[in-house]
Each structure stands twice: as structure tokens, then as C-alpha cells.
Amino acid sequence: MNVFRFLGDMTHLFSVLVLLLKIYATKSCSGVSRKTQELYMVVFVARYLDLFTDYISLYNSVMKVVFITSSAAIVWYMRRHPQVRRTYDKDQDTFRHVVLVVAALVLALLFNERFTFREICWAFSIYLEAVAILPQLVLLQRSRNVDNLTGQYVFFLGAYRAFYILNWIYRYFTEGHHSRWISWIAGLVQTALYADFFYYYFLSWKNNVKLELPA
Numbered sequence: 001m002n003v004f005r006f007l008g009d010m011t012h013l014f015s016v017l018v019l020l021l022k023i024y025a026t027k028s029c030s031g032v033s034r035k036t037q038e039l040y041m042v043v044f045v046a047r048y049l050d051l052f053t054d055y056i057s058l059y060n061s062v063m064k065v066v067f068i069t070s071s072a073a074i075v076w077y078m079r080r081h082p083q084v085r086r087t088y089d090k091d092q093d094t095f096r097h098v099v100l101v102v103a104a105l106v107l108a109l110l111f112n113e114r115f116t117f118r119e120i121c122w123a124f125s126i127y128l129e130a131v132a133i134l135p136q137l138v139l140l141q142r143s144r145n146v147d148n149l150t151g152q153y154v155f156f157l158g159a160y161r162a163f164y165i166l167n168w169i170y171r172y173f174t175e176g177h178h179s180r181w182i183s184w185i186a187g188l189v190q191t192a193l194y195a196d197f198f199y200y201y202f203l204s205w206k207n208n209v210k211l212e213l214p215a
Contacts, residue, residue, distance in 0.1 A: 001059075002170055008163030009063060015156035016070045022149035023077050028087040031150040033139045034078045035097040039132035041071040042101065047125035049118060092142045095135035104128035113182065123182055130186035133157065133193060140197070146211040155201050158194035161187055 023029050048064040055061065077084045108124035136154060140146050146154075165187050168180075197213070204211040 002167060002174075004163050004167035004170055008160050008167055011156045011163060012160035013063075013066065015153050015160060016067070016074075018149055018156065019074060019153045020070060022147075022153070023074065023084055027081075027083040029078045029084050030087045030089060031140065031143055031147055032078070032088075032153075033093045033095070033136040034075065034088060035093055035095055036132055036134075036136040036139075037071060037074045037078060039097055039100065039128060039135070041068075041075055043125045043129045043132060044068045044071055046121045046128070049121055089139065089143065093135060093139050095138050097135050100128060100131050100134065104131070111182065113180065126182050126186045130190040131193070133190070137193065137197060141213050144212055144214075146213060148211075151201060151204075151211045154194075154197055158191065158198060161190050161194070165191060 019032065023032070044064075044067045048068060051061065051064050051068075078088055079085060104124050104127035107127045108120045112119050112123040133154070140150070140154070165184075168184060168187065200213055201211060
């Protein structure tokens with residue numbers, strides 16, 4: 001554990017709490033991609049298969065449980081809650097997310113650190129997380145006007161990945177050149193996907209205006 005890892009975990013947790021607050025308080029999921037949320041649920045389940053077999057620390061176990069249950073809760077709200085599901089932008093959220101799942105699985109089978117079930121699941125989760133935000137970004141570009149809570153959710157998700165890259169750099173120089181190349185490449189790709197959003201988020205903050213993305 002180091003400060004960059006901790007900050008990454010906290011910004012990730014905060015992004016989830018912001019989204020849950022938006023859905024719970026407003027009883028609306030307008031502007032939120034259900035497909036991105038479903039992808040994240042798959043990511044967490046695949047990555048944390050070791051939850052009941054390998055104990056690392058209480059902090060580690062709690063964070064795994066929180067991310068799995070919170071992602072499942074968001075998907076449940078968007079699919080089952082009678083008020084929330086009526087606000088879902090089905091006509092706008094049309095990204096073919098199954099393609100991302102298949103692509104991530106193929107990459108995991110071809111490029112992994114060890115050809116074992118657990119390692120393939122871990123690699124699959126890393127590849128899928130790198131692109132899971134795409135349906136959300138596409139939805140925001142189509143709707144253009146982004147409400148504050150949704151914008152903050154995406155911003156903190158991007159910040160989480162940026163902190164994790166700093167965490168990997170720190171560990172590389174302090175833990176005997178520790179590195180997992182799959183995480184490095186996928187993390188850089190994921191951060192790059194946020195670049196355009198960060199630019200317009202900064203402009204809206206600087207000019208104190210509502211966040212709008214180009215079509």
C-alpha cells in the first residue's frame with residue numbers, strides 16, 4: 001500500500017458513491033449508461049474471484065465486497081427499480097458492449113501472464129475495465145449536456161486510473177522494478193480514453209459553466 005494506491009481506491013470509491021447518490025436521491029439514471037455499469041460488474045466479479053480463497057487484508061477484502069455489491073446495486077436500480085428504470089436513456093445507450101466483452105476475453109486468452117483460470121480472469125478484467133467507460137462516453141457525447149453528478153462520476157473514475165498509474169510507477173522504482181505489463185498497457189489506454197472528457201471538464205470548471213461535450 002502507498003499513498004497513490006490509497007488515493008486511487010478512494011477516488012474510485014467516491015465515484016461510485018456519487019453515482020449511487022445521484023440515482024437514489026433523484027430516482028433517475030438519466031445520462032448514465034447501464035451498459036457501462038454492467039461491464040463494471042463483470043469486471044469486479046472476474047477480478048475478485050479470490051475473495052473467498054485468498055485473504056490479503058481486511059481493507060482489501062472490504063474494498064472488493066464494496067465494489068462488487070455497489071456495481072450490482074446500480075445495475076439493479078437501473079433494471080428493476082420502478083421509478084429509476086423509466087428514466088433510462090435506452091435509445092441513446094446503444095453501444096454494442098458485448099463486442100467489448102468478447103474482445104477482452106480473446107485478448108485474455110492470447111495475452112496473459114500464466115495460462116490458468118484465475119490469471120485469465122484477471123487479465124480479462126483488466127482488458128475489459130480499460131474500455132468499459134466507452135458506452136458512457138458515447139452516451140454523454142450524444143446527449144451533450146452533462147449534469148453535475150454524472151460529470152463528477154466520470155471525472156473521479158478517470159482520476160482513479162491516473163492515481164493507479166502513479167502507483168505502478170512508484171512500485172516499479174521502490175519494489176525491485178515490480179511491474180505487470182498488462183496493467184500498464186490497459187491503464188494507459190483507459191486514461192487516454194478520458195483525455196477528451198477531462199479537457200472539456202476543465203474548461204467548464206475554469207469558465208464556471210455547465211459541462212457540454214461536442215457531438
